[in-house]
Amino acid sequence: MHNSKMAEELKLLGAWASPFSHRIELALKLKGIQYQYIEEDLSNKSPLLLQSNPVHKKIPVLIHNGKPIAESLVILEYIDETWKNNPLLPENPYDRAIARFWGKFVDEKILQIALKFKLAKEKEKEQIIQELGEQLQFLEKELEGKEFFGGESIGYVDVVAYFIVNWLQVHQEVRQIVFISEEKFPVLCKWMGKLHEIDVVNGCLPPKDKHYAYIRAQIEAAKSAIK
Known part of the structure; x- marks a missing residue:
């Protein structure tokens, strides 16, 4: 087969x-x-x-x-x-439904709020950071006491959330704004650190310098569009 x-x-x-x-x-x-x-x-x-x-x-x-x-x-x-090997979603229908719920939550809540930040005026930015923090707290709680969202091994929600949280962390470094701090999100930050150490995961990330330059260029373009 x-x-x-x-x-x-x-x-x-x-x-x-x-x-x-x-x-x-x-x-x-x-x-x-x-x-x-x-x-x-x-x-x-x-x-x-x-x-x-x-x-x-x-x-x-x-x-x-x-x-x-x-x-x-x-x-x-x-x-x-x-491809049934190394399953991403759990077998139990309830657990599968919960994994799908968190996958949608990452894209429909966390990502959508983060995208608003790009177009926000200065006075709106603080509000968006607060809103984002509130939603990230839900993820933090869901991950508490677990190695991965998938339990013992990387699963569907880990794959979905990792690249969005990484994208937030890259934006945070480039923009010098704190979205995710170890102080506020110790569980998420530890989980990100663990995933960063896995070669196959790291191998899927874009080259750091190229990615930073790309985001800087996007920010500059957005600034000139607002003027």
């Missing part, structure tokens, strides 16, 4: 700075699946991307034997259901 799976054609359309792409790369690597990575220029999207995801026209897209799957949370579930 595994041999026929290996012979299958798997392509991942992604972008080097996208936490959503990195989720899919990590899931594939954790399961030891061979795939072809195709870097997309998001300012000049390829016909393959537009044809594969005509609804959102966004990355990531996983193309499995010519069939495209879009949206990172959907792709993660597809990977988990197609």
Whole structure:
């Protein structure tokens, strides 16, 4: 069964700075699946991307034997259901539902609040940091007393949350603003440190200097757009 799976054609359309792409790369690597990575220029999207995801026209897209799957949370579930080794989601239906809940929470709450910060005026920023802190506290509590969100090993919520928290930490360093401190979020910070030490996880992160430069350029562009 595994041999026929290996012979299958798997392509991942992604972008080097996208936490959503990195989720899919990590899931594939954790399961030891061979795939072809195709870097997309998001300012000049390829016909393959537009044809594969005509609804959102966004990355990531996983193309499995010519069939495209879009949206990172959907792709993660597809990977988990197609390749059963090293499962990301728990077997128990209730536990699976809870994992899906936290995955959606990361994208719909934490990420959406963080994105508001980019466009916020100075006086709104303090409020957004406070709001973000309140939501991060929920994650902190959920992780308390556990190695990973998935329990003993990296699971679905770890894969989803890691790259968003890392993205926040990178922004925090570049912008010199505190979103996540060890003082306020000791459990999350310890968990991030543990994941940083895992080679396969670290290997999915973009090069630090390049990433910092990219975010600085984005901040500058946003400033000149506001003027």
